[in-house]
Amino acid sequence: MCSSDLFNPRSKTRFLNHSLKAVNGMETAAESAEASSEENVEKCGSSVDKETSSDSLALHHLTQSEEKIFNLLTSAEDMNTSDLKAAKEEEDRKQEQWDSLAKFLLSKKLGDMKTSDFPHTIDTTQESLKLPIFEDSPVLKEIIVEKRFASRKLPHLLTFVNSANEKVQYIFKENDDISMDVAVMELLTLANEIWAARKCPAHVRTYNVIATVHNTGFCECIPGETMLVTDNEKILEQLGTSVEQWESFYYSLIGIMVATAAFDITDRHDGNQLFTPDGDIALIDMRDRKSTRLNSSHAVHL
Numbered sequence: 001m002c003s004s005d006l007f008n009p010r011s012k013t014r015f016l017n018h019s020l021k022a023v024n025g026m027e028t029a030a031e032s033a034e035a036s037s038e039e040n041v042e043k044c045g046s047s048v049d050k051e052t053s054s055d056s057l058a059l060h061h062l063t064q065s066e067e068k069i070f071n072l073l074t075s076a077e078d079m080n081t082s083d084l085k086a087a088k089e090e091e092d093r094k095q096e097q098w099d100s101l102a103k104f105l106l107s108k109k110l111g112d113m114k115t116s117d118f119p120h121t122i123d124t125t126q127e128s129l130k131l132p133i134f135e136d137s138p139v140l141k142e143i144i145v146e147k148r149f150a151s152r153k154l155p156h157l158l159t160f161v162n163s164a165n166e167k168v169q170y171i172f173k174e175n176d177d178i179s180m181d182v183a184v185m186e187l188l189t190l191a192n193e194i195w196a197a198r199k200c201p202a203h204v205r206t207y208n209v210i211a212t213v214h215n216t217g218f219c220e221c222i223p224g225e226t227m228l229v230t231d232n233e234k235i236l237e238q239l240g241t242s243v244e245q246w247e248s249f250y251y252s253l254i255g256i257m258v259a260t261a262a263f264d265i266t267d268r269h270d271g272n273q274l275f276t277p278d279g280d281i282a283l284i285d286m287r288d289r290k291s292t293r294l295n296s297s298h299a300v301h302l
Helices: 009-030 035-044 055-060 064-073 081-107 179-197 232-239 243-262
Strands: 120-123 140-148 156-162 167-173 209-212 216-220 273-275 281-283
Touching (some): 081 216, 179 243, 232 273, 243 281
Antiparallel strands (some): 120 140, 167 216, 209 216, 273 281
C-alpha cells in the first residue's frame, strides 16, 4: 500500500487531530509547558467533525488551516508535466548512483573478509563512483569498511570519503530487503511535515534509507546507542538541566507513540530504538512485515 492510500483527506485530518490531542493531553499531565507552547497545543487539539462516508464531505468540514495542510500534501498534483519529469529524472539518477555502488561492493565480497581485516580501505579513484549525499563533490575517493555487525544478516559499517575528504557513514546490507524501512521512513517524514505545518512540536527522527539492486540497501548511520545499553542514568546525564533538550526528548516520545500506533509499527524493543546525542529517540530496523503491517488491504484508521 502506498502512502497516498493511507492518507485520504479524512485519514489525514484524523491523523492530525489524534497526534495533536496526544500532545495536548501530555502537556496537561506535565503541567510545565510555557504559555506559548500551550497556545500551540490548544490550536492543534481541535477535534474533527463526525466522520462521513464521502471524502468530499470530509473536506467540507476541514478548517482553513487543515485545508492548507491538505493542499501542502497534494501540492505534487499541481506540478506541471515538465517539473514532474525533471524530478523523476533526478530521482532516477540518484538511484542509479546508489545501485552502481551496491554492485561495486558486491564485487568486493565483503562477507569473505576476516574480522582481523577491519578496518579495510578500498580505493575507488578509478571507479568513477558518485553519491548524491555529497552535493558539491560527489565523486568517491575511498570506502573504508569499518566493521561487520554481529546481527543476523551480518551488515557492514562503511565510511564514504569523497574527493574533498568529506566523510559520512552508512550501513550496507546484503541479502536483506529493506523496502519496508524505506516505506516507513517516507511515512515518518510525511508525519513530520504535517506536524510542522500545524506548528505542532511532536517529531520523529528520520534518516536516509535506500533500497538497491540484488536485495541490498544502505542505511544512514546516525549517532547514538540502543536502549539495550542506555539506562535512565545515561539519559538524565545527557539531557542535563537543558530545557530545550528535555522538550526535544519529550516531543520525540510523543511522535514515536503516535506514529507507531498510527502506522501499526510493532515489535518495538530496546534493540531497535536508538537514543541519539541530541536527545531524540529514533526507530531502526522496521523491515519485518509481520510486525509492520503497511501491506494490509485496509486503510489505516486514525
